[in-house]
Amino acid sequence: MSETPPAKEPRRTLGEIFVEQGIISEKTRERILERSRQLGRRFGSVLEDLELITGEELAIALATQYDCRLLPNLPRIKVDNAVLEMIPVEVAMQHLIFPIKSEGGRLAVAMADPADNRVIENLAADTGMEIVPFVATKQDIREAICYRYLNKGATRPSERTVLVVDDDKLIRTMLGDILSGAGYRVLKAKDGMEAFKQVIAQSPHVIISDLEMPLLNGYGLLGALQNIPETSFIPVIMITGKAKSEEDELKAFQTGFFDVIFKPFTAGSVLARVKRAFHFYEHQYRLF
Known part of the structure; x- marks a missing residue:
């Protein structure tokens, strides 16, 4: 008689990960969770915009949460033009994604949100390739899009x-x-x-x-x-x-x-x- 495989543990939430790491308190987690619901925005995005976490801390936590590889220094990575053409600039900007490498029917893509299965499925359908998600910070993806697609630098203004x-x-x-x-x-x-x-x-x-x-x-x-x-x-x-x-x-x-x-x-x-x-x-x- 075959044994029943052990039940898969549920994926930890970002809030749980940040509390475990001592980056935020449990009380802050509850307040941010409520605020993110009111705004209709992602929990991690609200934390980052409030500067309670850094972009790097959010990327590390997302990579941990979804068991993806973390991709630091994305703007410095050399990407072939043929790979860039696999994802139109409008799609890259809309979803904050960036193609990295194509090999053996697989396309590696840097993503700010690896939980967005709809984007992954659409990319697979459009390219006919298996999509391998990597996690990068939103700022790194913005800079990579600006440098490689738009031929300009990305900035965040200090002035209104x-x-x-x-x-x-x-x-x-x-x-x-x-x-x-x-x-x-x-x-x-x-x-x-x-x-x-x-x-x-x-x-x-x-x-x-x-x-x-x-x-x-x-x-x-x-x-x-x-x-x-x-x-x-x-x-x-x-x-x-x-x-x-x-x-x-x-x-x-x-x-x-x-x-x-x-x-x-x-x-x-x-x-x-x-x-x-x-x-x-x-x-x-x-x-x-």
């Missing part, structure tokens, strides 16, 4: 930064002058796709986006940002030349826009909305 997105150069200039005159650092993009790349590379705190643009419109940009846990909480203010209507305003708020600016606009109306957006950005993680 607003990204202005509009296909009308005059509007970009007007908004830029208003914001820079009030002391904000201003980034500019002429369409939603360029804006998406700017978000990954530059990490703005607030976004003002036109509604109708080529390549990726305002709703498309917002949707792309909402699909990434690390960018889903950035307040996005819609700016539109449509005649003001309650229906359009309601649709914008229901979709997830933080606020709406109707053209023509005044400096006061723009700055009031941006100030409120920064207040939201800076206070959303209050725990008490």
Whole structure:
């Protein structure tokens, strides 16, 4: 008579791992767990954003939790262009993943979240290869994407930064002058796709986006940002030349826009909305 194999132990949670390592207390674990539920964000991401853990500590814990190899210094790893082409830049940015090596029908991929089975399954279907996940920090993946796909460095601004997105150069200039005159650092993009790349590379705190643009419109940009846990909480203010209507305003708020600016606009109306957006950005993680 064959013996019944022992039951597999349940996977430890990140909170349990961090408490065991003495990085956080049990009380902090409970508070962060509740806050992450309220925000609809990953437990580890909230801890990292609150600077209660480092990106490296989160990556080590995830590698332990999911029994994956840890990949330090990802931006320094040389990757063949043929391997890069296996994952389009838009997919890499959306899911914070980065291809490393292809060999024998297997594709090694650096991931910030090895728990995302949907991404692994989709990659396997798209490439026809077995996906081997490695864990890297979000910052290392961002830098690797910027260096290898976008040919630019990744930064995190110390100044309050607003990204202005509009296909009308005059509007970009007007908004830029208003914001820079009030002391904000201003980034500019002429369409939603360029804006998406700017978000990954530059990490703005607030976004003002036109509604109708080529390549990726305002709703498309917002949707792309909402699909990434690390960018889903950035307040996005819609700016539109449509005649003001309650229906359009309601649709914008229901979709997830933080606020709406109707053209023509005044400096006061723009700055009031941006100030409120920064207040939201800076206070959303209050725990008490």
